[in-house]
Amino acid sequence: MPTTVADRAHIEALKPIELFTGLDEKALARIHADARLWALRPSTVIFRQRRPAQTFYVVLDGRVRITEITAEGHTVLLRFIEAGQMLGAMAALEGMTYPVNAEAVVQTRALAWSTRAMGTLMDRYPRIMKNTMGLMVQRIGELQQRCIELATQRVEQRIARAILRLIQQAGQRTAEGVTVNMPLSRQDLAELTGTTLYTVSRTLTRWQSQGLVKTGRQRLTVLKPHPLVAIADGL
Amino acid sequence: MPTTVADRAHIEALKPIELFTGLDEKALARIHADARLWALRPSTVIFRQRRPAQTFYVVLDGRVRITEITAEGHTVLLRFIEAGQMLGAMAALEGMTYPVNAEAVVQTRALAWSTRAMGTLMDRYPRIMKNTMGLMVQRIGELQQRCIELATQRVEQRIARAILRLIQQAGQRTAEGVTVNMPLSRQDLAELTGTTLYTVSRTLTRWQSQGLVKTGRQRLTVLKPHPLVAIADGL
DNA sequence: CGGTAGATTGAATAGTATCAAAATCAGTGG
């Protein structure tokens, strides 16, 4: 089967994805052939917690919100998934359920594989498994960091850290400073840091009056990163 | 190379370990041949955070304490590792550093492989990688659970959950109830739940006066699990 | 130009941390 121009473009798209590093073009072609492309409008639910994990995704562009809802009804925002990252890794193993909810924040495209297809690919190309392990190690590290912050830091400190992470992940330089390039409500920040939207609001208003940030409806711009870093590091 | 009686016993010891499920005896023999056995006295430091990850372990018996110390000097107790579980999974990848501290709580035996040896084994037996992935998925789930508890639950609730988990992991039936079968101070419980030893002490004394638990110096017995479960579930 | 989701603000309160001090317990060695 000869590779067409369109195929080549698709294969190129797979190259920068961390999950597929170290694989040759033949492997990438095979991997791509098994994938289906999904286009997701903002607020589309990709999967829900406790449902059978049947599809494994890699996000091509856009942004996905990972949440978990507790028995008491609290929502915790666990992370955002960005371009190039995998999504629904549980679906790489058979017979699992998704532990979380995934929802597109903005217009998002993702490649999708069935559990069966990804299982076969991993058996054929163990390098994918090795890469997955590496990514899981990263994720474990991030989660441990979150646990530690939640266990030892004050709310203000946690909000500062969350914002600094957000501008790392989705920061866009503007004339004034760095803007978080996605809709982000006070409620989102509260779910991200384990507090209430009221406390987030008060904190942001204070920072705004100090000239550290500029806030708007679902929008946030960091004007002076350094004092924020100081707060994140515990004054 | 014929397998001796002693070798056979060692290979049997590897069989129940989740990391090695699905491997045949020949593979297990090879795996065992590469391992070194470590015996660790209580309080022995196995590795420290930020040091190069050079050794991958599987705990045969005993118990290991995983902690992380923050820049501000707070210690967070992330988990206990029990018999059959892997330890230092970061060492499966090359060029990583341990993200945490590991210390034997009681007399402990563990098998150890060098990064190089475990890398070779994983290349030769991809099943080990698949098993590792499964264990990492478990670990990610547990950490997410911890984050959610820290983000949404009150201290009392978190302490109840921690204790219930401990009697799952290290519970020993006695005439009165179930005892946590390892030394466990108020400080440990505080580091496990993100609070202070004072609050843990007050909580336990209250529960003791209600007849739910019986506490002693580094010792804890659950007399009535059901009310504790009710507290863990938020009354 | 209303309607509505998002954001702010105030007041009251609850939950925990913090600090200081005292009490208890397990060993240890005289």
Place this chain on the structure above:
DNA sequence: CCACTGATTTTGATACTATTCAATCTACCG
């Protein structure tokens, strides 16, 4: 066997952070 030592635990008083609830305000959308 007992007093001594150090670690662990308990308890009290106080300060403070953050939540909760209610009310109001604001920006954006159709």
